[in-house]
Amino acid sequence: MAKSQLRVQRGFLWQGLFTLLMFFFMYLPILVLALYSFNQSRYSASWEGFTLAWYQKLFSDARILFALQNSLTVAFCAVGVSAVVGTLMAVGLARYRFPGRSLYRGISYLPLIIPDIAIAVATLIFLAVVQIRLSLWTIVASHVVFCLAYVGLIVSTRLADLNPHLEEAALDLGATPFQAFIKVLLPQLMPGIISGCLLAFVLSLDDFLIASFTAGSDATTLPLEIYSRIRTGVKPDINALSVVLMLVSGLVFLIAESIRYQSTEKRLK
Amino acid sequence: MSTQISSPPTPPTPKSGPQASPPAGIWLGYLGLLGPAGIWLGLLLVLPTLVLFELSLVPGLEPGGLVNPSGLENYLRVFEPVNLSVMKRSLFFAGGTTVICLLLGFPVAYWIALLAPKKWRNLLVVGFVLPLWTSSLLRTYAWITILRYSGVLNTLLTSPNPWLSNLGLPTIPRLELLNDWPAVLIGMSYGYLPYMVLILYASLEKLDRRLLEAASDLGANPIQTFFQVTVPQTMPGIAAASLLVFITGLGDFVDPELLGGDSTMTISRLIYNQFLKTNQWGFGSALSMVLIMLVSIAIALLLKFGDRNAAG
Numbered sequence: 001m002a003k004s005q006l007r008v009q010r011g012f013l014w015q016g017l018f019t020l021l022m023f024f025f026m027y028l029p030i031l032v033l034a035l036y037s038f039n040q041s042r043y044s045a046s047w048e049g050f051t052l053a054w055y056q057k058l059f060s061d062a063r064i065l066f067a068l069q070n071s072l073t074v075a076f077c078a079v080g081v082s083a084v085v086g087t088l089m090a091v092g093l094a095r096y097r098f099p100g101r102s103l104y105r106g107i108s109y110l111p112l113i114i115p116d117i118a119i120a121v122a123t124l125i126f127l128a129v130v131q132i133r134l135s136l137w138t139i140v141a142s143h144v145v146f147c148l149a150y151v152g153l154i155v156s157t158r159l160a161d162l163n164p165h166l167e168e169a170a171l172d173l174g175a176t177p178f179q180a181f182i183k184v185l186l187p188q189l190m191p192g193i194i195s196g197c198l199l200a201f202v203l204s205l206d207d208f209l210i211a212s213f214t215a216g217s218d219a220t221t222l223p224l225e226i227y228s229r230i231r232t233g234v235k236p237d238i239n240a241l242s243v244v245l246m247l248v249s250g251l252v253f254l255i256a257e258s259i260r261y262q263s264t265e266k267r268l269k
Numbered sequence: 270m271s272t273q274i275s276s277p278p279t280p281p282t283p284k285s286g287p288q289a290s291p292p293a294g295i296w297l298g299y300l301g302l303l304g305p306a307g308i309w310l311g312l313l314l315v316l317p318t319l320v321l322f323e324l325s326l327v328p329g330l331e332p333g334g335l336v337n338p339s340g341l342e343n344y345l346r347v348f349e350p351v352n353l354s355v356m357k358r359s360l361f362f363a364g365g366t367t368v369i370c371l372l373l374g375f376p377v378a379y380w381i382a383l384l385a386p387k388k389w390r391n392l393l394v395v396g397f398v399l400p401l402w403t404s405s406l407l408r409t410y411a412w413i414t415i416l417r418y419s420g421v422l423n424t425l426l427t428s429p430n431p432w433l434s435n436l437g438l439p440t441i442p443r444l445e446l447l448n449d450w451p452a453v454l455i456g457m458s459y460g461y462l463p464y465m466v467l468i469l470y471a472s473l474e475k476l477d478r479r480l481l482e483a484a485s486d487l488g489a490n491p492i493q494t495f496f497q498v499t500v501p502q503t504m505p506g507i508a509a510a511s512l513l514v515f516i517t518g519l520g521d522f523v524d525p526e527l528l529g530g531d532s533t534m535t536i537s538r539l540i541y542n543q544f545l546k547t548n549q550w551g552f553g554s555a556l557s558m559v560l561i562m563l564v565s566i567a568i569a570l571l572l573k574f575g576d577r578n579a580a581g
Contacts, residue, residue: 015380019393022377025459026400029411032421036414046424085305092302096295104303107310113568114561115520117537118321119314121544121557125324126317145313148306177298206404209522213544223406230410230527234417242407253402257395 030246037239054240064241067225070136074211074221075204078143079151079197085144086151087193091185093152094159109153111146119145120213127214135216142214143207147200151193158192158263191263198256202249318561325554343555352539356559359535362450362525363518366457367511370465373458374510378469379499383476394470398463405460409527412456416447416528448530456524461514468513472506473499508574516567520560536560 037055041048058064093105111119123142127134166188170180208223215224229235328342346352381393400408415421423443446452480502484494500507522537529535536556543553 015376015384019377019380019385022373022462023397025373026397026462029408029415029459030400030403032415033407033411036421085309088302089306092299092306095302096299098299104307107315108306110314113516114564115516115537117520117522117540118557118561118564119317121540121553122317122321123313124544125550125554126313126320129320141313144309148309152306202402206406208406209541223404226404226406226410230406230413234410234414234420238407238410239414242404242410245407246403249402249404250399253399261391 030242033239033242033246037236037243039236042236054236055244057237058240058244061237063220063225064222067220067222070219071205071222074136074139074143075201077140078147078204079201081140081144082147082151082200083193083197086148086196087155087186087189089148090152090155090159091181091189094156109149111149112153116207116209120210123210124213133216134214134219136219138214138216139211139219139221142210143204146207146210147204150200150203151196154196154199155189155192158189162188191259195256195260198252198259202252205249321554321557324551325558327551327554343551344559346552347555347559352556355534355539356536358533359519359537362453362457362521362533362535363515365454366461366518367515369454369458370462370514371507371511374462374465374469375507378466378473381466382470382473383478390474394467397466401463406523406527408460409456409523412452412459412528413447416444416452416455418443418445418447420447422446447528448532450529450533452528453525453533456528457518457521460521460524461517464517465510465514468510469503469506472503472509476502505574509571512567512571512574516564516571519563519567 038050038052039047040051040053089108093101093108119142123138123145127138132138162185167180167184170184171177175183206223207221208227211221211224212227215221226238226241229238325343326340328340347356377397381390381397385393413420417423427443446455476499480498481494484498485491489497520537521535522541525533525535526538526541536559540553540556540560543549543556
């Protein structure tokens, strides 16, 4: 007994240390960016004093701000459409049995696993063939495809855990199907819809490949702007931008996690 | 552009199907719930993929060019030695990343799932995958900052080190990691490690601890217990995580492009170039179809061997 206890202790130790090392590995790049965003030196990696100049430069950079505005427009529109359409799809797939249902479901989840480049290329070719001019809205349309998959997946998971009798009870008590949907089903689905939307929002803000194929010439999104800058070397103001973006997405993540956590807690009670 | 495409195939309408005279309300429900997503996916996913397939059969297609008689020339080009080596390199990066992630990720997932105090577990997993929520471009950019010739790593390595010189050891030369394959492997492994840990954790958490105790009581040493109980019990999770990392790695564009320089052409970079640089859409379409086929094979394996619950 004592021996096995010792063994567990030893396993705890070396694997714990290894895990700590891996945590360090995961956060190292983030820490490096954060540190160097306050470094005075423009080119060298050695520390030459504290400065906020890169943040000042960032917030007065018109191109970055324009790109950020484009990115936010795309993300809000794509997520807004996906929230409605994706929820309807998840409810429809859960409610109806019909031939081709698994095909429908399979196609809707395809964007989760097919490489972005294939989706990007296919969308570009299609838009060229039907002669639609590339713009900000073509990015929105292509982002809806993968946002839909994430919202649909998360809402479906939530739906599977719900009590189906509540909606039936509402119908028995005289609610119209529409009322039952809005007043009974939708509030219960809300945590799933919100966390699906937050995930889709972050992914839409992060997308570089699909946007680079479907963006019009004046529709530069933030990842496109970042990409064109970091190709040509290390830029301290991009470090500052990284820190700001990481803080924002970290915040979004914490909100999403707490919503998920609370809804699981509620369900377990 | 004057591309003439023989009428594109109509998108399948997955929502309809022969039903035994359903009442009108049901039809309205079908249409209202499944119609919008069906139309969107049909127009922007199914139809584009079919057009992609059609164009991949047209040799020498450029945007604005007329469609030539179709043939398999684009696919034959994929098997030319130059392009074949690109495919091999993509498989090497995806496979190498999978192995590295598995080796690094398993101990982490194991420690969090089985050894760490129970109340910390959720927090530890959440903390480990948190970097996933930051921009992937910027995380790759961070590795450029670290790995470049005058970067953080080399500055640390070559800075005057009294400890080393006291021992009489020579100073470490600068490492040229960036713009070559090691940087790509580092960047990709870093990017996909959280996925690996997440899926392995889900699988290890369900592991029946009594089996481990039983093995130990019956005289198995920790290594025997690990390889004869833990690994077989979590095999579906290992398969799912590995295939997922492999699939994602196969289609990765940003890491090879930004960290690898000119020597690490991969299939995604080649596709990108066909469309945004050299304008050879036919060949690019064929490459995309090959990529989709490779991924489909991996998905088929995933569905066959993977743990569907662990894969999410």
